[in-house]
Amino acid sequence: MRRAALPLLFLLLCCLSLMVGVKQVSWSALLSFSDDAWLTLTASRLPRLAALVLTGVGLAMCGVILQQIVRNRFVEPATSGGLDAAKLGILISLTVVPSIGTVGKMLFALAFCFVASLLYVAIIRHIKFKSIVLVPVVGLMYGSVLSAIAEFYAYRHNFLQSMQGWLLGDFSKIVQGNYEIIYLILPIVVLTYLFAQRFTVLAMGEGMASSLGLNYTANATLGLMLVAVTVSATVITVGAIPFVGLVVPNLVAMYYGENLERTLPIVALYGASLLLACDILGRLLIYPFEVPIGLTAGSVGGVVFLVLLIRKYT
Amino acid sequence: MISLSHVYKAYGNQQVLNDVSIEFPPGQVTSLIGPNGAGKTTLLMLIARLQAPTRGELKLGGRSIASIPIRDYAKQVATLRQAPEFNLRLTVEELVAFGRFPYSRGNLTAADHQAIDEAITFLSLQALRLSYIDELSGGQRQMAFLAMTIAQQTDYLLLDEPLNNLDMKHAVLIMRALRRLCDEQGRTVILVVHDINFAANYSDHIVAMKRGAVHCHGPVAQVVNEACLRDLFDLDFEILRSEQGFVCNYFNPSTSRELI
């Protein structure tokens, strides 16, 4: 029973997500093949659903990979400089090559995010920490340096406010034709699943990994590459969504343990469900307007995380 | 005299001390011994007022300690826990001067300076006086912290595992210093100590604790015997007595049973 609950919840959320919106879409309209209803569905609702599910799965997986590589449960793209680096990359692409297309922007974001993550892991591995909580502090510090560079740039070119715009995840502009890049997450998810066992071994540390015959550097680099692709694809299409990568893996680890091969599908389902729920909430909260998902996910995720912390440590 | 009557202490649901009633004889060195998790340190923390009991009463000289202002309490009872990790950039002299804080609140008088000098001399730390404590060895640092506590000039000294991580020489130096504080200055010393041999050779009185309760207590000669120690630690003991003192052999005692 409990095994079926999560997939059922996920399916329910998917249906809800298709139904909810400014434009009413009813089953009867669909069944009578009303063109208008089908157009809304295929041009806006389905792309949105796909983008939501992929982003949720991708971000949750990113959290898992980063947490395994850094060996710290409080790491995710937002607390390791990855998001800020992607943002900086887009900003630089805009000022250096203003005519650049979406793919070009994404490549910039990808490159920045990847290099920044490599550097972050190098820094973290170099420092001996007194408390695991300080790892995300250094990550945030690192992120704030990157975003100070970005702000420095943006301030001079006077687009600080519009930059705040892409910082915040928002699915409302997703329609057919402008979101397809997000499908890049699909192969990433498959690869992550295939490499799950390697990441579990990575989490035991370099010494242990080597003695088990695993090339630490190569595999960690691979993991960071997967993260960079996911982060840059989501930032380009929907913007930044904090906390998904943090909350979901922690929740799953609490209830299902840490054997990645077994828990990754659960992480994926949780991630997608969390985003779907937050999105539906955002669409209903100030109907007919929308609260961007970055905000709903940020606050729901933040509150869930706080509750987790408080329950765990008190 | 410090006494406890029907003291309970719980952290959340976890009962750490269970109906402890005991008196600590004045002018003696008392060691608290027992296996891990027996509640020794908690007991010491209650006396030091670093924790409050869940139930029960602690008295100092017949007066409930909770009714004594913390500032006055610091003139009667001094506590030394393990030196903090935070790497403090202070000289030994500056550190010892902190011992005068209960009296001077930071404005040292001539009497304070004398007390500082005495404490430093008592532990023969003159040579290290101007050294920074973050540059000292672990043993020297522990001596410096002990000097601070001595400068507090209290009747009672509480020490929580003062020998932790020390080499044998410094462990012996510290225990001898505590012995002298008791014999020469009539101070009452209560300490938590892990090594049964240090407890047996340097204290007058032993309080053995197990699972949050007092297992047995009394003068050293009375507590340090094979039966009592075996019950306390679930280990076999062979006690070798000589003119100079005891050695408790629990490594390969001749009476060994199978360890379960």
Next chain:
Amino acid sequence: MSRLLARYGVWLLVLALALGFLLLGSGLDFAYVIPKRLTRLAAIGIAGVCIAYASVIFQTIAGNRILTPAIMGYEAIYLLFQALLILLLGTQSLVLLGRHGNVLLSILLMLGYSWLIHRWLFRNGRNNVYMLLLLGLVLSMVMATFTQFIQLKISPGEFSILQGFNYASFNKAQPAQVIYSGLLVALVCLLVQRTLPLLDVLSLGRDQAISLGVDYLRSVSLQLALIAVLVAVSTSLVGPTAFMGVFVANITYALARTNRHRVTLPMASAIAIALLIIAQYLVEQLFNYNTSVSILINLVCGVYFLTLMVRTRGSA
């Protein structure tokens, strides 16, 4: 000897920088340019003292050299409050409250947050710094998201006002505000001055402090309240400075080579002021107001701190 040099040298540096800041390129215009710059300089001085005192004292209480009030969520709360004000009341909020009303409200808000931190920090008598740090981080992230959302919702005109809060520079400092803030900070410093030996004892940690007869809870509440006032004043003057406190405090410990607050507090203030003057000068002269003091400072301090952590292999 070298220690004395460091102690007084920093103040000489501050003096030189201050004079340079006042006079360089002023054309010795005592009627307009110099009084204007004097106001800015005073604002810098006040903000520097606030940042230095708040950071050093907070690190003493927390027993940790990476934590500063900024990291514990104080600034995030301030920014959220400003954003909410503008969202709810529009640009009129400025007229309605006035600059002083705003600062006063911010101080109250910070005091409330300090009280919360205090409640959290010493639950069950245990010092839960790391737990609290995590809480501060999460709060900061949630609030940064809220702030971003509000920024999206408001008009560009309102945004530029909000930006004024988020990236305050000293250009808009009004003489009246400087005087009020100055008085407030002077009062706080006076209080701190009277508790200097107490602060030294607090740096030994909770247990040792209690053992030395300190009423720990009361002393820490007082210090946290003072920190709240300092952070509110500094944030309203310079805007968020994120990691500047960490930078200032750690440079101070390295130069002062002692932990006595009698030495570290003034020295940290001098370092903070020097840093702010340099940043302000760069903003005015080199970047021609095309960037802001807080951006520059976050850039420099962040980089410094990361290299420090890597080079020393992290005494974190």
